[in-house]
Amino acid sequence: MRFAPAVLFCSGLLLFVGGDDPALAKDPGAGTADDPFTGFEEADWDDPWDEEPQGLDWSGFIESAAGARWNDVSNLDRLTLGEFRVRAETRHVAEHYRIDFKGELLWDQVVTDLDAQVRELAVSFTPARFMDVKIGRQVLTWGTGDLLFLNDLFPKDFVSFFAGRDEDYLKSAADTARVSFYTDVVNLDLAWTPDFAPDDYLYGERFVFWNPALGAAAAPATPRRATAPGDDEFALRLFRTVGPTEYAIYGYDGRWKQPLGADADGRPIFPRLRSWGASVRTPWLGGLFNAETAFYDSLDDPRGDDPRIPNSELRLLLGYEQELVRNLTGGIQLYAERISDHDRLIENAPVPARAREEWRSVATLRLTHRAWRDALTSSLFIFVSPSDEDFYLRPSINWRRDDHWSLSGGVNLFGGREEHTFFGQLEDNSNGWFRLRYNY
Amino acid sequence: MNTGKWIVTLFAGIALPLGASSEALTEVDEIVERANLAAYYSGEDGRSEARMMIEDSQGRRQLRQFTVLRRNEEPGGDQDYMVFFSRPSDVRGTVFLVAKHMDRDDDRWLYLPGLDLVRRISASDKRTSFVGSHFYYEDVSGRNPALDEHRLVETTDAHYVLESTPRDPAAVEFVRYVTRVDRETFLPMKTEYYDGQDRVYRVMEVAQVEDVQGYPTATRSLISMPLEGGSTLMEFRSIEYDVGLPEDIFSERYLRQPPTRWLQRDGG
Numbered sequence: 001m002r003f004a005p006a007v008l009f010c011s012g013l014l015l016f017v018g019g020d021d022p023a024l025a026k027d028p029g030a031g032t033a034d035d036p037f038t039g040f041e042e043a044d045w046d047d048p049w050d051e052e053p054q055g056l057d058w059s060g061f062i063e064s065a066a067g068a069r070w071n072d073v074s075n076l077d078r079l080t081l082g083e084f085r086v087r088a089e090t091r092h093v094a095e096h097y098r099i100d101f102k103g104e105l106l107w108d109q110v111v112t113d114l115d116a117q118v119r120e121l122a123v124s125f126t127p128a129r130f131m132d133v134k135i136g137r138q139v140l141t142w143g144t145g146d147l148l149f150l151n152d153l154f155p156k157d158f159v160s161f162f163a164g165r166d167e168d169y170l171k172s173a174a175d176t177a178r179v180s181f182y183t184d185v186v187n188l189d190l191a192w193t194p195d196f197a198p199d200d201y202l203y204g205e206r207f208v209f210w211n212p213a214l215g216a217a218a219a220p221a222t223p224r225r226a227t228a229p230g231d232d233e234f235a236l237r238l239f240r241t242v243g244p245t246e247y248a249i250y251g252y253d254g255r256w257k258q259p260l261g262a263d264a265d266g267r268p269i270f271p272r273l274r275s276w277g278a279s280v281r282t283p284w285l286g287g288l289f290n291a292e293t294a295f296y297d298s299l300d301d302p303r304g305d306d307p308r309i310p311n312s313e314l315r316l317l318l319g320y321e322q323e324l325v326r327n328l329t330g331g332i333q334l335y336a337e338r339i340s341d342h343d344r345l346i347e348n349a350p351v352p353a354r355a356r357e358e359w360r361s362v363a364t365l366r367l368t369h370r371a372w373r374d375a376l377t378s379s380l381f382i383f384v385s386p387s388d389e390d391f392y393l394r395p396s397i398n399w400r401r402d403d404h405w406s407l408s409g410g411v412n413l414f415g416g417r418e419e420h421t422f423f424g425q426l427e428d429n430s431n432g433w434f435r436l437r438y439n440y
Numbered sequence: 441m442n443t444g445k446w447i448v449t450l451f452a453g454i455a456l457p458l459g460a461s462s463e464a465l466t467e468v469d470e471i472v473e474r475a476n477l478a479a480y481y482s483g484e485d486g487r488s489e490a491r492m493m494i495e496d497s498q499g500r501r502q503l504r505q506f507t508v509l510r511r512n513e514e515p516g517g518d519q520d521y522m523v524f525f526s527r528p529s530d531v532r533g534t535v536f537l538v539a540k541h542m543d544r545d546d547d548r549w550l551y552l553p554g555l556d557l558v559r560r561i562s563a564s565d566k567r568t569s570f571v572g573s574h575f576y577y578e579d580v581s582g583r584n585p586a587l588d589e590h591r592l593v594e595t596t597d598a599h600y601v602l603e604s605t606p607r608d609p610a611a612v613e614f615v616r617y618v619t620r621v622d623r624e625t626f627l628p629m630k631t632e633y634y635d636g637q638d639r640v641y642r643v644m645e646v647a648q649v650e651d652v653q654g655y656p657t658a659t660r661s662l663i664s665m666p667l668e669g670g671s672t673l674m675e676f677r678s679i680e681y682d683v684g685l686p687e688d689i690f691s692e693r694y695l696r697q698p699p700t701r702w703l704q705r706d707g708g
Contacts, residue, residue, distance in 0.1 A: 138556070281560060287564070375572060
């Protein structure tokens with residue numbers, strides 16, 4: 001039980017920056033009825049715009065976060081999130097290029113480790129009128145799903161996502177060269193990552209997951225990490241917007257982003273993967289409609305009869321989002337995966353009863369409410385799988401007190417009828433969290 | 441395609457010949473049209489830096505700073521806007537793109553740099569807070585005059601006083617609004633919004649007008665909320681019209697890769 005130190009970090013953060021809040025020091029008088037403009041003096045703008053930028057301009061935040069699971073589980077702490085994070089960002093914009101940097105120093109109480117991370121360090125330039133290039137460590141995102149990914153095979157950090165870190169951390173950074181071409185007919189994005197960048201999957205330091213060998217959801221005594229092969233991956237997107245409608249075609253050549261396969265000795269590996277897909281997004285009935293599909297071609301198991309390698313699968317997504325009433329937005333998604341050669345999968349499965357069904361379906365609902373001129377945002381995201389009979393609820397609330405302070409809290413609640421399904425295996429990971437952030 | 445006119449500022453100058461006549465207009469539709477052009481369609485395009493000081497009802501203040509690019513399809517017609525945020529630090533790098541349409545809902549996108557995500561916004565209600573301020577999206581890009589019925593209630597020495605009532609009262613939070621339009625510049629200088637109890641709950645006032653390349657331009661304006669308290673002051677500077685913004689600036693490409701050349705002062 002290491003919850004208490006995390007709370008101490010938060011109090012320390014308050015002491016550290018609490019006395020330095022310019023918003024509190026201001027005279028509250030905005031003016032009088034006669035002249036509403038009195039009271040706004042140039043000195044009140046802490047960034048007078050007469051000032052030309054000089055040198056590098058640094059910004060970022062300091063954040064304290066804590067979270068804990070409800071249940072005791074063996075090999076794991078109750079603490080699922082306990083950290084103190086300092087982010088620094090800057091950029092250098094020159095005439096013909098631009099460099100972006102985002103770096104972090106993180107004390108993580110769960111693994112008791114101090115870590116320095118570079119989230120972005122990339123140079124961007126435009127070698128020709130029709131071409132943009134960005135090379136270096138960067139985060140990439142495409143596709144139309146809301147927290148469901150079909151053609152976006154850029155690395156994701158599910159540990160951060162389930163622990164209650166900011167949603168930005170769901171996307172990991174990778175060392176990638178991105179080249180974009182823009183023409184009147186179609187635009188093309190190419191992303192080449194020389195060193196395969198896997199997801200941050202669950203390996204057992206913080207969360208339990210289904211362990212086939214034990215026949216139970218558990219955390220292994222030693223974290224179950226797979227060795228990432230040193231080969232490259234390649235992603236492309238052809239896209240075009242016609243009027244209000246966005247069309248895209250996607251391709252990927254690399255590996256499954258999680259170690260879904262096993263070698264002859266049962267050690268986890270990343271099997272090869274090639275995928276193709278397409279998407280469309282357009283306004284419809286006062287809201288937004290999107291559809292996306294992808295075919296995952298599992299190159300190491302073309303016949304679908306190798307139980308140690310995932311079969312190929314087809315993924316389908318339909319989504320619709322609309323503002324229901326002022327400041328309340330609702331979105332629904334219907335998502336399905338169809339396993340290829342399911343009969344062979346069953347024939348070869350060590351435990352056919354626990355093998356995946358041919359179709360896995362998921363429905364999601366997102367409700368977002370904004371109040372106090374967007375200062376208070378409440379969100380509820382629900383995943384429900386009719387085929388797996390499991391669910392994941394993700395309510396959260398964020399209060400942006402002013403330009404510096406914000407406070408967030410939320411819950412990750414997993415459950416299911418069986419212990420081996422996608423969300424069902426995570427049931428003992430259900431947790432609550434909060435974060436306090438100071439932006440500078 | 442450069443037949444259009446664009447806005448840079450939320451409140452800009454006049455597209456029609458200036459001061460053509462000092463005689464009072466009597467046709468309300470013409471006044472409304474000229475006010476719309478004066479406020480939102482100056483030049484064929486434009487860029488401006490802007491900042492807002494938001495004060496909540498408890499006196500707490502926040503800042504926003506951004507650069508706006510605007511391009512007109514045609515005077516009084518469709519427009520594209522792009523807003524690049526530089527302050528505060530938690531929204532730095534965020535870019536907002538609007539394709540404003542006369543005949544259908546606007547298309548809106550938001551670029552979130554932390555995720556490299558181009559998010560399409562479905563919100564159809566334009567009378568919601570613009571980035572936490574007391575300005576609405578509609579105050580920034582202009583309310584389609586055809587959505588209201590307008591009446592000329594008074595002509596003073598300096599102003600036309602218009603009263604407007606919504607054609608679809610359920611779609612808006614006001615029952616009516618009264619606008620004082622400057623007779624020389626046709627800029628709306630003060631707008632008061634009335635609620636169901638006939639109280640003024642929201643006021644827009646222009647405090648400063650400058651001549652920019654021959655276009656009278658509101659460079660300082662305030663939205664205040666007399667009943668609930670709170671206000672937002674917005675200021676513009678480094679305004680340039682007719683800078684020659686290419687049409688393709690307003691696209692996903694430049695959400696991800698800010699068009700540095702067009703964001704800098706005297707960039708064109």
